[in-house]
Amino acid sequence: MATGVGIVGARFRRMEISPKLKEYLDNNRSVYRDSLPPITDPDKSLHIDSLSVIRLVAFLENEFGSRIEDEELIADNFATLWQLGQLLATKAPTGPTGEAKLPSTARLKKE
Helix, strand or coil: CCCCEEEECCCCCEEEECHHHHHHHHHHCCCCHHHCCCCCCCCCECCCCHHHHHHHHHHHHHHHCCCCCHHHCCHHHHCEHHHHHHHHHCCCCCCCCCCCCCCHHHCCCCC
16 A cells, blocks of 8 residues: 655645645646645645646546545646645545546537
């Protein structure tokens, strides 16, 4: 079983971050990911763009079973690793779904 990656921030609290989540964020925060360094401080901005938030939500639901509700899709929840961790701490994982569903605000209409 993999252990989490410990990150200590300015708040002097230790967060355990899943290595899979950290790797995903380091590689998928933006279409301009080559210009973004790996995350080392949970209080620094993730610089995540809106499309990447939707992809992250799908990843969280698919890999961890953490359902992010439409009303939780606000910039503050995805601004820093610390804030994302706080959001995820409120979630009771239901287990990986194997199938990610986009939030209703991002669903495309069929023509």
